[in-house]
Amino acid sequence: MRSPTRYPYAALMVVLLIAAIGLAAWLVSSVNELHERFARESRGLGLAFLVVLIVLMMAGAIWLGRLAWRSRAPKQAGTPVPADLIQAAALQAEQAEGVIRRVGDEAVRAELNRELSEVKAGREHREFRVVVFGTGSAGKTSLINALLGREIGKTEAVMGTTQHGESHTYTMQGVEGTVYLTDTPGLSEIGSGGAAREQEARELAARADLLVFVLDHDLIRTEYEPLAALVRQGKRSVVLLNKTDRFTDADRDAILAKLRERLRGLVASDDIIAGAAAPRPIPVRVQRGDGSTETILEGQAPQLEALRERIGRILKREGETLRAGNLLLRAHLLSRKAQDQLSKERDQKAQDVIEKFQWITAGTVFTNPFPALEFLASGAVQFQMISELAGVYGFEISASNVRMIGTEMIQMLLKLGLVEATTSLIAGIFKSSLVGYAAGGAVQAVSMAYLTHISGETFADYFRRGQTWGDGGLQAALIHQFDLTSRAEFLQEFAKQAVQRVSSKLLHGTPKGQEQPASRT
Numbered sequence: 001m002r003s004p005t006r007y008p009y010a011a012l013m014v015v016l017l018i019a020a021i022g023l024a025a026w027l028v029s030s031v032n033e034l035h036e037r038f039a040r041e042s043r044g045l046g047l048a049f050l051v052v053l054i055v056l057m058m059a060g061a062i063w064l065g066r067l068a069w070r071s072r073a074p075k076q077a078g079t080p081v082p083a084d085l086i087q088a089a090a091l092q093a094e095q096a097e098g099v100i101r102r103v104g105d106e107a108v109r110a111e112l113n114r115e116l117s118e119v120k121a122g123r124e125h126r127e128f129r130v131v132v133f134g135t136g137s138a139g140k141t142s143l144i145n146a147l148l149g150r151e152i153g154k155t156e157a158v159m160g161t162t163q164h165g166e167s168h169t170y171t172m173q174g175v176e177g178t179v180y181l182t183d184t185p186g187l188s189e190i191g192s193g194g195a196a197r198e199q200e201a202r203e204l205a206a207r208a209d210l211l212v213f214v215l216d217h218d219l220i221r222t223e224y225e226p227l228a229a230l231v232r233q234g235k236r237s238v239v240l241l242n243k244t245d246r247f248t249d250a251d252r253d254a255i256l257a258k259l260r261e262r263l264r265g266l267v268a269s270d271d272i273i274a275g276a277a278a279p280r281p282i283p284v285r286v287q288r289g290d291g292s293t294e295t296i297l298e299g300q301a302p303q304l305e306a307l308r309e310r311i312g313r314i315l316k317r318e319g320e321t322l323r324a325g326n327l328l329l330r331a332h333l334l335s336r337k338a339q340d341q342l343s344k345e346r347d348q349k350a351q352d353v354i355e356k357f358q359w360i361t362a363g364t365v366f367t368n369p370f371p372a373l374e375f376l377a378s379g380a381v382q383f384q385m386i387s388e389l390a391g392v393y394g395f396e397i398s399a400s401n402v403r404m405i406g407t408e409m410i411q412m413l414l415k416l417g418l419v420e421a422t423t424s425l426i427a428g429i430f431k432s433s434l435v436g437y438a439a440g441g442a443v444q445a446v447s448m449a450y451l452t453h454i455s456g457e458t459f460a461d462y463f464r465r466g467q468t469w470g471d472g473g474l475q476a477a478l479i480h481q482f483d484l485t486s487r488a489e490f491l492q493e494f495a496k497q498a499v500q501r502v503s504s505k506l507l508h509g510t511p512k513g514q515e516q517p518a519s520r521t
């Protein structure tokens with residue numbers, strides 16, 4: 001159905017059209033009248049009027065044409081960066097800063113802060129990081145040497161020539177700002193230090209605004225995987241098939257076609273380029289002055305125009321957007337790294353809490369030989385341990401809640417028969433390897449300490465998951481912990497440590513604050 005609001009609009013258009021036709025008719029007749037008046041004066045004057053009129057009309061047409069062309073032609077200076085991208089990057093950096101502030105390890109915090117200031121500084125400076133990445137000996141350093149036109153790094157046929165990443169300023173015509181070309185060690189190097197060098201290369205690649213992935217043959221799995229992972233992360237990438245001087249044109253085209261097919265959906269076909277960073281010299285026959293001929297090796301110029309042109313075009317058109325997108329990605333990765341560190345530190349603190357309470361249990365049961373079950377049922381240790389673990393994971397938990405989950409745990413230990421099962425397992429350990437200590441409630445002390453250990457681990461999981469026992473409820477969570485630690489080796493080590501602590505306390509009465517942390521098993 002036609003909307004009634006359109007009629008006034010259509011009527012207005014008709015009126016404007018009639019007015020425009022009227023104006024044009026008036027203009028034509030006025031100009032005509034003027035021309036006639038001049039012509040009446042003299043023929044020459046009439047002719048001059050006509051010439052001026054034609055010149056003016058042509059100038060007007062040219063001006064209008066240029067105006068239209070400028071509004072249609074794509075902007076050469078690069079598309080403006082979406083404001084929300086810049087804002088998102090700033091917000092993400094702020095969030096990362098908040099997480100980093102909570103990291104306890106000073107050295108790690110300093111390293112994260114260093115990365116954060118790099119990300120923040122990146123917002124202010126117009127800098128583009130082009131990182132050259134790929135398998136060892138693919139020709140990465142040769143490529144940088146050729147692009148810069150000077151030798152900045154050693155190139156050799158053996159893998160592992162470049163040991164560390166290095167950045168160099170690269171002047172690109174038409175690109176506003178500073179471009180850094182970064183050389184990286186090769187991927188998949190076998191031998192000493194290869195893995196660490198690969199890790200460094202991956203970290204440098206993760207910071208790139210633009211990645212140049214260098215290959216010297218068809219793509220193999222160890223190349224496809226890191227490239228695909230980086231592209232999926234949002235890394236803008238160009239692939240260079242290097243050393244094409246070694247191939248016939250037909251072979252080069254076949255490899256290019258295969259690469260384009262393999263990388264379809266990941267890298268645009270225009271971004272997969274052939275070139276030769278350091279083509280081998282070719283033998284040529286030259287004639288000597290005396291008429292004889294000799295064969296000499298003639299050096300070949302690098303063939304990198306297509307790559308150079310592509311990099312320039314990308315930086316000009318998308319550089320700013322890439323930079324903002326990359327800052328967002330880096331801030332996001334930084335946040336995640338800081339979050340992982342926080343989790344690691346929390347888990348470490350939780351382990352310290354569990355160990356503290358398991359050894360308190362061992363000591364208490366050993367020195368007060370009341371029935372172990374009674375001790376367990378009193379919840380004396382369990383409740384305090386729950387409160388401390390909740391604190392480690394940032395939860396405030398009421399006393400009644402502590403009591404509720406503590407009691408639930410004790411009942412489950414009893415229901416599953418874990419008290420008897422543990423006691424008999426520990427008794428077996430004492431019989432086989434700790435014969436001398438079997439007397440005096442040691443078995444009971446170690447059994448209760450072990451039950452404190454597995455309930456502590458289960459509570460830690462509960463808080464780590466955001467106060468839930470997980471899919472199978474408390475029963476499954478507790479059995480899982482028991483299964484993880486009821487192996488003979490773990491129990492033997494656990495019993496040994498418990499006995500050492502309990503007996504050293506009994507013999508010497510370890511002064512407060514000098515307790516040795518138990519080694520993790």
Ligand SMILES: Nc1nc2c(ncn2[C@@H]2O[C@H](COP(=O)(O)OP(=O)(O)OP(=O)(O)O)[C@@H](O)[C@H]2O)c(=O)[nH]1
Nearest residue numbers: 137138139140141142155156160161162186277278
């Ligand atoms: N034929 C030919 N050889 C090349 C070309 N580019 C590089 N090379 C040779 O390939 C070998 C390895 O080159 P590099 O530049 O050292 O390779 P890289 O990727 O930096 O190696 P790593 O630093 O070990 O990871 C050297 O012998 C180069 O001369 C090329 O376009 N054609």
Ligand SMILES: [Mg+2]
Nearest residue numbers: 140141161162
């Ligand atoms: Mg190298």
